[in-house]
Amino acid sequence: MRSLLLHSVLIVGGIVSLFPIYWMFVAGTRPSSDIFSAPPALLPGDFLPENLDNLFAGTTFAGNLLMSLVVAAVYTTVAGLVSAMAGFALAKYPFRGRQALLIVIIVTMTVPFQVTLVPLFEMMTTLGWLNSLQAVILPFTFNAFGIFFMRQAFLGFPNELMEAARLDGASELGIFYRIALPAIRPALAVLGLLLFMFQWNSFLWPLLVLTNPDLYTAPVFLATLVGLGEADYGVLLLGTAIATIPTMILFLIFQKQFVTGILAGAIK
Template sequence: MNNRRAGRSILLTSGLAIGLAVVAIPLYWVLVAATHSSQEIFDSPPPLLPGGDLLTNLNTLQNEAHFGRVVLNSLGIAGVYTLLAGTVCTLAGYGFATYRFRGREILFGALMLGLIVPAQITLVPLFRTMAELHWLNTYQAVVLPNLALPFGIFLMRQSMAGLPKELLDSGRIDGCGELRLFLRVALPPMRPALAALAIFLFLYQWNDFVWPLIVLRSDTAFTIPVALASLQGLDETDYGAILAGTAIAAVPMAVVFLALQRHFVSGLLAGAVKE
């Protein structure tokens, strides 16, 4: 028995070490490459230690892509989107989980069809809508179209399905209004699910490339993915600057995940098991 446990422990440790290497080695190389010029990056063998071109790459980012402004754009857009989309998804999930109304299951099923519809299908009608509203090259055109995200609504609906109905009914009997009932009774137990939703929404918007590329026209309005793509030229591409920008772009994602990771797994599993 002890030998079996030792063998399982060794296998588990080896698997974790391999997984860590698979994740850490590419990340380390991006950080190293961000300090080298494009010519040095393509040397054989490739550089494995930091170089001295980090400031040059950062200056290139700022001069050619207005990267300081771009980072602020991405932070603002992702932050506002997370707040608004989180509110919409939480309210919709609460409604589907706690209210009984005619056609509820049909409406929820239609909403879930959005999970299998390719996003590319909606690009043309969305673009025409933004053009008719004169919202092209504005931040609301990036933020507003995807507030009711089907996965976010599904996550919150499944999480709130476990709320005791007696708790909600007792609040109504005590004279608690529906909005206050939602804020004071339903939301506090949902902190793990809200943390998981916030991480997902922030990363979804932070990494979004196609839609901002379509609706944003000015280089001072770009988000990070669009700005980095604009550095790719037909004749020459400064990969050192691009990788430096990529390394910078990974920092907010890591901060958000580390700040909320304690609730992340439990939030994703909320509602998955019913007693």
């Protein structure tokens, strides 16, 4: 009886959580007039070809999707590598001021982004990086949460393996790349997915530093569909639904590593 009740609650919770996503895909197949009808339409309509044509024809949405993929992939790679290297150093190499540095990194996680927004924008202006991809990617490659997360993952990596590798003549970089990183692949997959989602969903910063529509990321482009006049919400929701597909695919591919990494962190 207890198991049946637990499964019933989980099923209801899953339906409630997934329904907004389902309705978003359904709304993308209908005109705006159907979206605001009462009761709302819960089944897919036949307006998908028209919405697709309005979304892609005469717009830069396809290019903006590709731009988002490039930006998110580069950011995930660079920020993930920086976080892993910094976390490994903080976990395995004793040096003066290590604890103080760790405290500073943790404190930076409490600083709201709005506080650093103006100084970052002035820095990009001084460097001449406005309206460029490096302005979107580089300011956030130092990710405090990523560094702390990787440090916690590397704390469980045995020091004996490092000593054995040194006796075999391995360099410190070799130990990091060939032994330490493969040992924490689940945690690395979790961080990679979180970093990708962070950059993929980023809106305010790309909106500020990008002025060329060809360089817009997908969230910024979708915001341009809501103008001063009436917005076509069928097209807007279809574009939003399409923009969620890459993160869904990534989660499906790495779900095993993601769950393993989350459980490993919970056990610690």
